[in-house]
Amino acid sequence: PRTVYLKDYRKPDYLVDSTRLRFELEPNSTVVTSSLEIRRNPAAGEGLPPLRLDGVNLELVSVGIDGVALGVDEYTCHDEGLIIPVHRGAFTLEICNRIDPEGNTSLEGLYLSNGMYCTQCEAEGFRKITYYPDRPDVMSKFTTTIVAPRDYPVLLSNGNEIARGEIEGDRHFVTWEDPFAKPAYLFALVAGRLEKVEDQFTTMSGRKVTLQIFTEPKNIGKCEHAMHSLKAAMRWDEEVYGREYDLDIFMIVAVDHFNMGAMENKGLNIFNSACVLASPETATDAAFQRIESIVAHEYFHNWSGNRVTCRDWFQLSLKEGFTVFRDAEFSADMNSRAVKRIEDVSMLRTTQFAEDAGPMSHPVRPDSYMEISNFYTLTVYEKGAEVVRMIHTLLGEEGFRRGSDLYFERHDGCAVTCEDFVAAMEDANGVDLKQFRRWYSQAGTPLLEISDDYDSAGERYTLSVRQSCPATPGQPEKKPFHIPLKLGLLAGDGSELALDTDGTRETVLEITEAEQAFVFEGIPERPLPSLLRGFSAPVRVRYDYTPAQLRLLMRADSDAFNRWDAGQRLAFRALAQLQQDFRAGVELQLQPELMEAYRSILQQEDLDPALVAEMLTLPSAQTLAEEAEVIDAEAIIAARNFAEQNLAEALFEDLLETFRRLDHDKPYRPLADDIAERRLKNTALAYLCVTEKEEALQLADTQFASATNMTDSAAALAALVNRGDDQRAQAALQSFYERWKEDDQVVELWLAVQSSSPKRGSLEAVRALMAHPAFELTNPNRVRSVIGAFSNRNFLQFHQPDGSGFRFLAEQVIALDKLNPQIAARLVTPITRWKKYCQGQQEMMHAALQSVMDSGQLSADLYEVVSKSLK
Ligand code: HT7
Ligand code: ZN
Secondary structure, three states: OOOEEHHHOOOOOEEEEEEEEEEEOOOOOEEEEEEEEEEEOHHHOOOOOOEEEEOOOOEEEEEEEOOEEOOHHHOEEEOOEEEEOOOOOEEEEEEEEEEOOOOOOOOOEEEEEOOEEEEEOOOOOHHHOOOEOOOOOOOEEEEEEEEEEOOOOEEEEOOEEEEEEEEOOOEEEEEEEOOOOEOHHHOOEEEEOOEEEEEEEEOOOOOEEEEEEEEOHHHHHHOHHHHHHHHHHHHHHHHHHOOOOOOOEEEEEEEOOOOOOEEOOOOEEEEEHHHOOOOOOOOOHHHHHHHHHHHHHHHHOOOEOOOEEEOOHHHHHHHHHHHHHHHHHHHHHHOOHHHHHHHHHHHHHHHHHHHHOOOOOOOOOOOEEOOHHHHOOHHHHHHHHHHHHHHHHHHHHHHHHHHHHHHHHHHOOOEEOHHHHHHHHHHHHOOOOOHHHHHHHOOOOOEEEEEEEEEOOOOEEEEEEEEEOOOEOOEOOOOOOOEEEEEEEEOOOOOEOOOOOOOOOOEEEEEOOOEEEEEEEOOOOOOEEEOOOOOOOOOEEEOOOOHHHHHHHHHHOOOHHHHHHHHHHHHHHHHHHHHHHHHHOOOOOOOHHHHHHHHHHHHOOOOOHHHHHHHHOOOOHHHHHHHOOOEOHHHHHHHHHHHHHHHHHHOHHHHHHHHHHHOOOOOOOOOHHHHHHHHHHHHHHHHHHHOOOHHHHHHHHHHHHHOOOHHHHHHHHHHHHHOOOHHHHHHHHHHHHHHHOOOHHHHHHHHHHHHOOOOOOOHHHHHHHHHOOOOOOOOHHHHHHHHHHHHHHOHHHHOOOOOHHHHHHHHHHHHHHOOOHHHHHHHOHHHHOHHHEOHHHHHHHHHHHHHHHOOOOOOHHHHHHHHHHHO
């Protein structure tokens, strides 16, 4: 596969003013007819170069210009598209081609999911539908006619319905017109036997918008939460960003086969069923919250992505980073702000930091790619959102809003760059973000090494900061970043010291140099710094806290995020010591300070229970692996199990008390307070069951038998599967499956609970699950629930010392690549990190990865990831 470079970007030679499409749907031979009004792009230069259209896996039927058919020698058709000589500055191009939706297992372009036709065009899927300039800077007005047998009663596309009728025989048609010019990646089509729920939203200017959610009939009872989330998101975007919805109708469709979470097609969002369907009986609190945030995310794209789109795919973070930031703020406003931040940062530190330190490390705005689908990454999305958050921190709420207003006003209807976004922020606020732009171009996670000095005679406190950033592929040297470091200073009694004569108690230091010192005057005692509050920048911070200082921060910091973070630091240290002792063959012992710190968390009844739950949770094995210089999987597992076991034993009575206090019968509501209580109760239950005491397992049994919502039911199931005897676990698994086998989302949960279980998710068990009728290699949700859960969340079983887990993953990736290259390229990630492992593991992982490379012709997706990781 060839590499595409950002530096090679050229404006499109031709523009497409209007796109008329007609689909005659048939499972194996859908006929697509297009009529494109094309003209030379005056901004692209002189002359009339040939027109180049993208097209992949298409059967060309005919090509015509202005009503005249072209002979086969009048154009060139090759594997990746069509080349047509041009003789006029403006013309209408007519193309007819055939496609095979049923044979399309890649889930890109037009495909069938359980008999329903649907599309996925981002990033480059439209070229699998018809020949077209498939690039985001070609924006066109689409009119789409869908013709299908009458037993596909629902026919949807973007925009507003403008015509429908019957066609001789048993067919009918519907025509849709989208008044907004859009790139082809936002095109969508759906056809099927679907039902809908409908509601209405009145926008801030008083327009009425029809809201519809379509699903297969059996799922129609699972749409209420998504509809509620959609209306909340629409209101929030009006209030916080002044953004109003622009069409008369907004539709969501749930599909079972989908490569990602959802897609923001104009006026017709398509969702992975798992990210939209929920009912209290079938979905956990985590699923409810995920749905709320994804529904909002896709809706927010209507402005940050659709009205203002990307010039090219290198700018992907322009829409994704900004939209993730917007959805995170929305979720924070709807739920607990601190807990949302903790969840997002833990995920970032574990997974994005690992990506940034691995073979696929790339800047938020990558410089090159072989396959763009590989760049829908944690870096582009999550780190991209952190970059936007830093701008927000530097400019403040109002300054940021001024910047976003200017950005939307300036670029409405255009395809633009990350540079345009930053420039709007600068221009609206009269600031210079020149150095800040390095966050877009330099990869890697910066490290801040912080030390301090206190001069008691002068009451002067000096904080010295040194920043560095490790080399990443293609970027050996890094220039200093512009880093906002939010901080406060605590007195010995935990109170917040004033940082200046105005009595300010929190400030944002702007770090711009490789080494820099900040002086605070009038500080009456040696302070304890609370650094990087709210995780104000995506960096690592090294500061030599004593355990007593960490305990003080845990107890007294006014910044809830840093209270949690102090606890994590304490746990990291204890776990690092345990790993070291394990390797040295020394008897393991848990530091009593950690035990006491955890006990005191449980006793703070005034804290948000969800925050208590987060604070009680030890860093995951994956997080410990990310933090380690060299990963020794065995030592990590031994240390973490030992710590968890000891905490559970020592705090048994406190945990029991917490569980009982929160174990009350309340009707289910997916609201923040109730979610928080369930979270703490189930965290306590999981700990209690770690002891495998009969008393604890009986609590899980009782909860499992009597739960009236999936959060409690799934938590009890996981406790029984992960702990205790086999008979009990099997009985729970069996009854759960019998009850829920008709429900796709619950079956996926059932599969994942087993494959991620250190105790029950052995490789043998995972292979057995793959042979279960519920497993389907062509369904990405099933693949993620079994193979993904095993290799990403079952640290113990995946890292078996004989390397069997790595070989299994390689084998599955090879098989999947033939069906769905995007999923194969994502799934292979765990074995691409081989360089960080200790020697034995490293060799086995490398061999597994090499076996993928040697297995024959790989897709471009998989080839890119594997070849870069083998280097
Ligand atoms: N913008 C959407 C991206 C997406 C996607 C990308 C590649 C392959 C399949 C895909 N499905 C959806 C999702 C989003 O960020 O909103
Ligand atoms: Zn998005």
